[in-house]
Amino acid sequence: MKMLIDSAWVDSSDRSVREVVNSANNDLIDTVPAATASDLKKAVNAARGAKIRMAELPAHERAAVLFRCADVMEKRREELSLLLARENGKPIRQTREELAAAIRIFRGFGEEAKRIFGKSMSLDMVPGMEHHFAFTIRRPVGVVAAIVPFNYPVELYAHKAAAALAAGNAVIVKPPSDCPLTLLHIAEILEGAGVPRAAHQMVTGTGQVVGEYLAREEGIDLISLTGSTPVGQRISRLAADTLKKVHLELGGSDATIICADADLEEAAEAVILGRLARGNGQICCAVKRVFVAEAIHDKYVKILSEKAKKLIVGDPLDEQTDVGPLITESAAKDVENDIQNAVSLGARIRAGGGRRGAFIEPTVLETVPPEAKMMKEETFGPVVPVIPFRTMDEVVGLANNTPYGLQSSVFTNDLTTALDMAYRLDVGGLIVNWSSAVRVENLPFGGVKMSGHGRESIHDTLLEMTEQKTVIIYNALSVFNKTGQ
Missing domain, CATH: 3.40.309.10 (Aldehyde Dehydrogenase; Chain A, domain 2)
Structure with missing residues (x-):
């Protein structure tokens, strides 16, 4: 398969590839491009333009894209579940469940895209500010880099990519190196669902090349990573120079x-x-x-x-x-x-x-x-x-x-x-009275200490992937007796 950069399916600039193997029998399933720094530069440049288009896209249109994608995923659920079982190794009964969860997440973020609210505040708690009015709005962060792990790639991709699009961001996805194929098929579905040009890109390759480039790159506004704690530490260090937001869901000793x-x-x-x-x-x-x-x-x-x-x-x-x-x-x-x-x-x-x-x-x-x-x-x-x-x-x-x-x-x-x-x-x-291995998509999920920071859920992730902006309008109110300017 090819990777998706600027809404085009492309090979890597040096034609290098990585093999995707069924670990149950060592059979070769397919190959994918091994992206280079040149490929990543193109993807980031395209995303910087796409973030403007996404920020201007009305919430109902963002929601419609996610709904259409979920509908096609549901129609192709068995095909995608079989591919995921082959490349990931999870039993087919469990990959079907994972696809079902991802479909719910896409639909959930489609609904939540229509419920991104700010707050309104009068300022009469402060003497002299009685006639002024303030409110907040939530705006997209810009370009999100989503680094997806191998263990639950489809479900965790949905938590990151669908959230980024619902919030009005452009997103560059790094799928897991060992099992990227199912996500590439979903990327095709998302393109067909009408996502704006370059708003959703998927770049294949190693973490050392793709993940680290995205962490360093100043054109990325937020990194969302699910992975091991050592990888999270490495990504955090690389991201520190540009002070980008970093959202980490890491390991556990539950x-x-x-x-x-x-x-x-x-x-x-x-x-x-x-x-x-x-x-x-x-x-x-x-x-x-x-x-x-x-x-x-x-x-x-x-x-x-x-x-x-x-x-x-x-x-x-x-x-x-x-x-x-x-x-x-x-x-x-x-x-x-x-x-x-x-x-x-x-x-x-x-x-x-x-x-x-x-x-x-x-x-x-x-x-x-x-x-x-x-x-x-x-x-x-x-x-x-x-x-x-x-x-x-x-x-x-x-x-x-x-x-x-x-x-x-x-x-x-x-x-x-x-x-x-x-x-x-x-x-x-x-x-x-059940195991620790419970994650429900509408509940906040995340850890403390070396397990990361931030929370993922159909509501919380949108807060992570938006910025709160305060707006103050002077002399907007006349309801209070004048005591100040």
Whole structure:
């Protein structure tokens, strides 16, 4: 496939390409251009012109473009879901769900485009300002660079690109290097839906070339990145020289706390669906650490391990598959190394633990020491360490003992305990009686500490991608007695 620059489908200026491979069988699916600095310069220049056209486009027309795109995506949902399963490795049942979420997000931003409001304010709180009137308006930031990760590329692309267009911005999308094809097809759909020229561009290539160029480029007004924390740190440093806005949704070491009064079957099923059998374990807010009350620890580990052993690992196109391959064999080797590191430090494998190519068996470990790598850093695969705790104070300390702070969850039937955790855990979101791997498109999503800053949702992202402008009209009011000028 080609990439999209200035509403034209083009090769890279030096004709270089990257291969897109099915990690389940190593089959070549397609190639895409490997963009150069020259290609990126053209894209940014085109976007600077497009931002003017977008800022002048009425909200109802921006909404109509997003609605038309969503309608065609829905008609082509099965085709796009199959392609996503092939290039990404997520099981087909889950890629269908991802397409459905992206369609909802496009429609949601279409509606929200018509609800970008300012505020009106009288100034009579200040002596001498009684006759003056002020209001705010929200205007597009200009050109948005959207850097999309591999794990949920279609859904997270929708959160960024549809939001940028709804707000009246031009957007340059960097799709994930290993699975860009589904997004390129959606870019074709968006072009057909009538998006203004160069308002939506998609430039393929590596993060080192494309992502870093966009971060440095003064013609970019906002960077929206979902990715790892080290990548977020790098992008932030590069963006600092131009003081552009940076919106980061980064990694997590998400804790699930299972109290003694929890429903163990439900808590085990939540961890299965919130880590081992969801996105092949490659989700930023998936369950990364499970803390279980000491009194129920052994019973819980037995239930969880038995469920993990029943999961079907295999071809992502097979309707029965629960767990597909990781995005690359290299990624699977990283997860395997994390498992071996934990075992070398005393952890016991209760289920799984093996690797075949890019496939990792759903793995449950116990007696994992705090110095194990997976307890300190993000392991991106279907692996769950289970750790006992004695008191709530102890588990709060354990859960917060991480540089990350994306989401957590707690299983309890005690409302006071649940609310206590909401206040004490250093995270951007807490889920009660389900896993941490919950994201609903109309709710604010994002983290604290090294998990990033800013919030994404159908409402919040529009606030991130617009600027608030204050307007003051002198001598506009006569309702108050004159006491000043």
